[in-house]
Amino acid sequence: MHFNDYQPNSQCYDELFDADGKARDCAKVLIERINQLAKGEIQRRQQAAELALLNMGITFTLASDQQGTERIFPFDVVPRIIDAKTWQAIDTGLQQRIRALNLFLQDIYNEQRILKDKVIPREIIESAATFRKECVGLKPPKDIWCHITGTDLIRGADGVYYVLEDNLRCPSGVSYVLENRQIMKRIFPSVFEASHVRPVVDYAEQLACTMQAVAPEGVTDPSMVVLTPGIHNSAYFEHAYLAQQMGIQLVQGGDLVVENKHVYKRMTDGFHPVHVIYRRIDDVFLDPKTFRKDSLIGVPGLMEAYQAGNVTLMNAPGTGVADDKVVYKFVPDMIKYYLGEEALLPNVPTYLCTDDKEREYVLKNLETLVVKSANEAGGYGMLIGPASTAKERKEFAQKIKDNPRNFMAQPVVQLSQVPTLIGNRFEGRHVDLRPYILNRGSEVFVLPGGLTRVALKRGSLVVNSSQGGGSKDTWVLEESAC
DSSP, rough: SSSOOOOOOOSSBBBSSTTSSSSSSGGGHHHHHHHHHHTHHHHHHHHHHHHHHHHHHHEOOOOOTTTTOOOOOOEEEEEEEEEEHHHHHHHHHHHHHHHHHHHHHHHHHTHHHHHHSSSHHHHHTTTOOOOOOGGOOOOOOOGGGEEEEEOOEEEEETOOEEEOOOOOOOOOOOOHHHHHHHHHHHHHHHHHHHBBBOOOOTTTHHHHHHHTSSSOOSSSOOOEEEEOOOOTTTHHHHHHHHHHTTTTTTEEEGGEEEEETEEEEEETTTTEEEEEEESSOOOOHHHHTTOOOTSSOOTTTTTHHHHSOOEEESTTTTTGTTTOOTGGGHHHHHHIIISOOOSSSBBOOOOTSSSSHHHHHHHHTTTTTEEESSSSOOOOOOOOOOOGOOHHHHHHHOOOOOOGGGGEEEEOOOOEEEEETTTTTEEEEEEEEEEEEOOOOOOOOOOOOOOEEEEEEETTTOOOGGGGGEEEEEEOOOOOGO
């Protein structure tokens, strides 16, 4: 089996082949090696990868699955490849975006200059479901709000990378990046070495360094933990995996206690202090004294300890306002306002349904647009106009009219594609990319690569695992390889 019969889609950008069907420079080594494989060998390697995933226990749980059934995350052996020059532009653009978003969060919960100067309408922020009034006046250690970010990028038919959305609350998926890489190094060792791929193995070390760097003032040897809601959470595998990789404890709310505004973990030999918490629990469940009183997975008094500066929470509570898909439209304005720069990574053109003219345009063009709810995730709460029915469009039109603040719309972007093993042949499938960014204040680290999610259904633009998507390894090449 080889790529001779592979047909790039003329309507979108192909990551491995140009419009004439010739392998791009960054992909030539991979394409040549795969074409040299014996008949059936690529399928055997795909099966070996799936068996490795099963044996490694790399799973996720669908939120809609009442039985909490764990599933193996689908994986495809053909990687996405990014040349060094392209990655450098992405890296620089992501660093710029994270710095601006952090300044926005610091401002929005304190001076609110950006609202007073009317760069962003006040009602947009104050009506955001993820704006936490409880965090007004909060100043996290070292003024860092977003320590860990997963920013979703897509590549349009023009070859340009666009930011699709920001994920600042509890971004998931990096464990799949690390495990995918291990699998690919076993399956294609010679190709991997010959391609000069930049490593991702040090992510856990970089994450631990970030946790140490943002410890409370005066703490030189911080005690660190990963806080999980428990085994029934869809990303529990990742919580446990990252804790194990960093050599720190995985805890649940019941393992922690607050005394005199300090956090302690229960151990067999007594209580031990905790200084940094990588929390994988949503804001509203963190502390029943501050947020939801019925939360059974949080830590009573945690916010008091946090506000006193005795513990660092990663990410800070309240960061979710920057995830709001309506607030997303204003990120280029934030970059200009706080940094005095133009955005290096553009947004997808966006129409806000709070604006009368833009709402009218959206309602008249539902057949051609993608409409998204402000705070839904996982491919839910959205309408893909060209694939929708008249009934679905009518229902969405009514939802928009009833609650315009909750919706925004964008033109359909033909996501780039990567050859994917489907049965006994290679077919193009659409992909996005989620790089992971660690913010230490003085330094921002961008993991070279990220999670490439692939829509395994023919023609689908929805890459989420909850909607039938899978993943690929992402190869960022060294300068010398390009």
